[in-house]
Amino acid sequence: MSNELISDYEVSHAKPKAFYERYARKEELQHQTHFCPGCGHGNVHKMLAKAIDELGIQDKTILVGPVGCSVFTYYYFDVGNVQAAHGRAPAVATGVKRSRPESIVIGYQGDGDLSAIGSAEILHAANRGEHITVIFVNNAIYSMTGGQAAPTTLIGQKSTTTPGGRNAATEGYPLHVSELLATLEAPVYIERVGLGDNKQIAQASRAIRRAVENQVRGLGFSLIEVLSPCPTIWKMSPVEAQHWVRDVMEKTFPLGVFRDRTREAQPRPLPEPEPALDQIPRILGIADKDLPDGSSAKNARAEEVDLRVRVAGFGGQGVLLLGEVLAEAGLDAGLEVSWLPSYGPEMRSGTSNCHVRLSSQTIDSPLVTIPNVLVAMNEPSLRKFDVSVRPGGWVIYNGDTFPEDCVREDVHVLALPFTQMADELGDARACNMVMLGALLEITGVLPQANIDAALHRLVKHSKWLELDERALARGRELYRESMQELAYES
């Protein structure tokens, strides 16, 4: 660029206010950065500091620093500083910005940091359209760790880990971060600039300012990729390195705007006002006045209750809900209760079972290994748990005939085709409630009012509620009928 004239550019010797007056990084060099001669970071720092000055946002700015040569941003920028783990700056910036939406959050990362270890974080922050600004300094190498290859290393470029030069066949191709992110819907502004000559530097400065300004205007995600010289690792003089950016790097990484939706982007809406503190319990559904008070029922209870129920069946049979209605009704009746599922993957037709305890005493263990009532909704469940039932206890079995090899002399059995009974009521899926009705009639521990209350809390759909109520009543009836039959037989 031999025709360039210094008079074409505005030359600023003043130090931006967003920089500290003295840099505490090194005791002996308080007016110099720690960067090598000819390094691009100093330029980029100054452009960013100037933008912060011009936009009047120094107090509001939070700079999220990377790992790498520019890890020490906080020694230079007199703003709020948060130093992030390698690659994680976009996630950290997300956490800061979402909780402090009025602040201006700027992530600063190198190419090893952003395009390798942090590739997931930058991709998703951009895809969510986080309202942050990212300054991405690309020098095609890991510099601070001594010159290893980066995803951005050029084909043929030598590094300590590509001693023969980067080979596309084994190391792939330079990663074009700006182009990649520009395929996403959310980003508002993505531009690649360079520090290859004064003209490029002037454009870089304008782009960085715009990327920060976008955030001030609440427009969304902006990223500026800066092709930046690293004379030390590249083993070049500062001038050679600068020219290499312009003459070589730029051929792989063309400069330009890859996304600009700053005109059509709508400013972010203001966050909803926070609810008053005294509204929080109501929002969480735990306000006393919205909850039933079981204490009166507790006082009225005379007899000791110690119900240990195991409910088992196929997934999808309503095993867990049966147990939940029982536990909820127990709580409503002022009893101590517990409900513990043997949870599994979200798949139908797996086995499912739960442990339910209702007791007048504090419940030590919620696990029911010796039930006094077993509700077996299918044969495999019966076979699995039949032997565990406490002598004198009950087995309620969903089946026409009770398998002969499961018969025990020391337990009571109610075996009926409950699924068929439920089907006759209108839906075979109400089988669980028919069986629960039988259990309630057998044990007699819970008043109907508590069952009704529990059912109303747990079953929201009126169609199902009505069916479940009939199913419970039918279950009670079935047990009474079976008792009468027994009486006739004897």
Add this chain to the structure above:
Amino acid sequence: MHKQLMKGNEAIVRSAILSGCRAFYGYPITPASEITEAAALYMPQAGGVFLQAESEVASINMLYGAASAGVRVMTASSGPGISLMQEGISYMAGAELPCVIADITRGGPGLGNIAAEQSDYHQVVKGGGHGNYRTIVLAPHSVQEMADLTALAFELADKYRNPVVLLADGFIGQMMEPVEFPQRAIEPRQPEWAVAGTAETRGNLITSLHMDINDMEQHNRALEAKYRSAERHEARAEEWYAEGAEIVLVGYGIVGRILKAVTADARASGINVGVLRPITLYPFPSFNFQRLAKRARVFVVVEMSNGQLLEDVRLALNGARPVEFLNRMGGNVPSHDEVLAFVRELAQRTSSTIRPSMEQEEERVAHV
């Protein structure tokens, strides 16, 4: 306060919001997903932030950001996700950032399974990340404690500026029990060290970087002093018929519940047994062990992992008493009958072979 039937996982989120937590970042995983789902529902209504992150690596770093900004923040996961978070936990401990992490433990190693285990003890209690740090670890054994210890976790996280982990097995997360909550919500307050994007907090810095070797050592010494202080003040345990017990059963989480039921049966048959249930796993309640060791003949560690709690019990007792061990893994739970039979057999065996209690020993020394 009125009681309500609720899963342990759901109780955590309500308690967190009542405790002033206003940000949740998480990634789904069984058996912890209800926590993330409840946060998705309630956090925005409470004026807070909820975001499902792209990975556990990202979510813990979002916690790092929110905590840096001075917000009470939490996440929840299970073993495989906690493994991924260890990098961020180390950074947060190094940068002295408070946060709460719920680990609802499943089977491992590797993909393992989704059944309840206690096999995250080492990676959580000993600090699975790099460097010299500790996390405070609370171990609830009921749904009520899921709520109560969540509140305590936020308090301790702020007090010590350190990550606090709620370590619960899958059962404690998945089971429902009656729970009651305080009716007053704590007002979220921004600490003065935060980087909040204001004139007052400009110039504040959050970092775990200490280039100078002497600075790094000094920082580590300061962290050590902090951990020692936590060890003096925050160790908690429940003693259940443990005073004067000859056999002391030791277990946390769901195992603690089983041990209580076993104790009732064993005492009914004349065996002098009690339970020592650690509530804080770090700081470990060593004091309770040393005190009970004066009377106890033997300690029995029961856990759903491969002797991870056992190591800390042995360290706490420092050889003062023999330690027996019973464990199940893979999602199996040490059953009531199994533990009871173990205790009965032990009671028979120890009545003659175990050396007398420390006090009697001291007496004997005095006589000589």
